[in-house]
Amino acid sequence: MTLHDIFIAIGGSLDFLPNWLISLILFALAVALGVLVHRIAFAIVTRIVARMDLFWRSLVSRTHGPTRFAVIIVALGFAASVSPLTSGQAEFLKLVLLIAFIALLGWIAKTALHIWTTVYLRRFKLDADDNLLARKHVTQTRILRRVAELIILLLTIAAVLMSFDGVRQYGVSLLASAGAAGIVAGLALQPVLKNVFAGIQLAVTQPIRIDDALLVEGEWGNVEEITSTYVVLRLWDWRRLILPLSYFIEKPFQNWTREESAxxxxxxxxxxxxxxxxxxxxxxxxxxxxxxxxxxxxxxxxxxxxxxxxxxxxxxxxxxxxxxxxxxxxxxxxxxxxxxxxxxxxxxxxxxxxxxxxxxxxxxxxxxxxx
Known part of the structure; x- marks a missing residue:
């Protein structure tokens, strides 16, 4: 007897209950079974990679959430095929599973990006005496990763919205008014967009890098963090000076480690x-x-x-x-x-x-x- 037959048998034995309650029971059983299978499989895989390289252990630990979510989506889709759902309920569940699948793809893309950047940056050591090359790659990778994460988020949200018929139907009218809307949005989001484009410019030209020694606004310190909108400067007395990204494009400052650390x-x-x-x-x-x-x-x-x-x-x-x-x-x-x-x-x-x-x-x- 297959798993499909077992679920049909369970549904048949619950004929005395309302259809919606039978569907909920089948969904709960499917999710519970899926989580149990994932837990057992993940424990086996974790034990297998326990003695392997750090990369494989990190890969398995980072994919715990996405793989469990994927198993739950598959389990719900399987349960939906044997549940006594009406046509309206089936369409609604189909839409929910589609949105969940799109979110899963975005999650996987973000996880893959994080794993790739982590593996790439393992080759560079910031604690070396002459760490110019390391600071260059770390700064560039971190800024571009944040930009890529923002693009992944926007594409995921756009794909979710496009799964609704209403959005697709009014897409032409939205594009027709995109000119005026773009101007209004550009004016409203000017500070944010200014820093986003400044971050891309910093990643390409690199006037500053992670751990660079800077003299800014009469304060000396090292670049501790570069986000998508601001820079954190760790001062010599452990204070933190927060500056927008656009500051380093528009105003002069001293970089004591621009070409070399000496x-x-x-x-x-x-x-x-x-x-x-x-x-x-x-x-x-x-x-x-x-x-x-x-x-x-x-x-x-x-x-x-x-x-x-x-x-x-x-x-x-x-x-x-x-x-x-x-x-x-x-x-x-x-x-x-x-x-x-x-x-x-x-x-x-x-x-x-x-x-x-x-x-x-x-x-x-x-x-x-x-x-």
Whole structure:
């Protein structure tokens, strides 16, 4: 005896009940049986892939919801074929199953897109020192995935609406008025559409990427997230700066990691004219060689300006990432000041009038005060 015969037998044994109640019972039995079969099959498949690669385990876990929904749709369709439904009830159930099938296709497409992007991004590591290529692909993939998800949602809704005869019947009139409606909708949704198109432009041109170090509105931080409408900037003190996507198309900002992660750090120090520049240059080289923060590419000590009481000394040193550059600058400042205080205190800035007065003999100062 087949499953079809079993359902017919169950329906025949319930002849004393109203047809609608018999149909509900058959539908409930079909759904329960479908969920049970899916649970058993999914448990078997999960056990099979338990020792396989992460991709297969993720694939099975991600498809749990869509496969269960698909089994329920098939079970309801099977139950509908043996239920004592009227023509009107059968047409209504057919429409419901069609809408459910369209929603299932959209769900499957969204799940497949997520699995593909996850597998694709597994090749790139954001935690690497030189992660320019990884940031490029991660940013592009995430933005385009959100755009694709929006397109899938719109196509699914459009397919659902087109399953109703009323929508198909008035399609021509809707297209005829699409010009005026499009203008009104465009004006109403201008901020949203502006950010959507800005997101597509950012994905293609990539002025910013995930984990880029930016200086925006006087704040420094890293790009933490790029959504379809806004960008989240994680500031150095863990605050979050939220900016619309259109900001990065219309306004200037600094990107410290646009082409590569390496940066040159600057340390400005103001010293007395008696400071031994050559000795300081040797000490800076010693500090740089002793620290793992320096990448060995750029190191320079130059007198860049003269002030009324001091001279300006600029120290340049490079590192592989912006956080390492910041730490390197701090280390150079601390160790250089400590060296000058111990070895060359005369190099630190002083007020000339006070210094000259301190060197005058006591007798001269006494005569000057007496006069």
């Amino acid at each position: 940066l040159i750090g600057t340390v400005m120090i103001y010293l007395d004219y008696r400071a031994p520049v050559a000795t300081i240059r040797e000490k800076v080289a010693e500090i740089a060689r002793a620290t793992p923060l320096w990448d060995g590419r750029v190191l320079a000590v130059q007198v860049t300006d003269f002030r009324q009481n001091t001279m300006e000394l600029r120290i340049l040193a490079s590192a592989r990432t912006s956080p390492r550059v910041f730490d390197l600058r701090c280390e150079v400042r601390e160790k250089l000041v400590d060296f000058l205080q111990r070895e060359h205190p005369e190099s630190l800035p002083v007020i000339r009038a006070e210094a000259d007065t301190a060197r005058e003999p006591a007798a001269t100062r006494a005569l000057a005060s007496a006069g």
